[in-house]
């Protein structure tokens with residue numbers, strides 16, 4: 001397995017729209033394993049392939065405390081089931097160090113393929129529903145900072161750019 005580099009806002013590659021996975025084969029499963037290793041090492045609870053500069057529709061996630069509930073979503077599709085929305089303080093491995101409240105639909109249905117290419121359907125709630133929508137946004141080139149005011153987004157952008165310059 002290998003650790004992958006995580007792109008950070010405002011890297012323009014994070015704006016790429018990911019393409020569907022046509023065949024779930026061993027190369028996809030290897031990518032998934034590397035994404036899990038990268039996510040656990042970060043540490044984080046969700047990672048989209050977009051964030052490691054692979055523009056295919058793949059998300060990995062684990063909301064457990066002890067890395068015991070790995071979840072894979074390939075070609076995920078989300079349907080919003082009601083008008084209810086709730087705020088959650090979201091963070092992101094591509095926007096390190098920042099947490100901001102984002103409103104999202106609370107009732108959704110997710111259809112996706114698992115790591116063997118088998119379709120499954122889920123009606124998640126709570127953090128899982130938030131996280132899936134956050135990760136699906138990544139596959140569409142969208143970040144949680146896009147939901148914030150332009151002023152807040154610019155402030156985060158400037159701080160991260162300063163950090164990236166210091167690191168270079």
Ligand SMILES: [Zn+2]
Nearest residue numbers: 091092093094
């Ligand atoms: Zn994220």
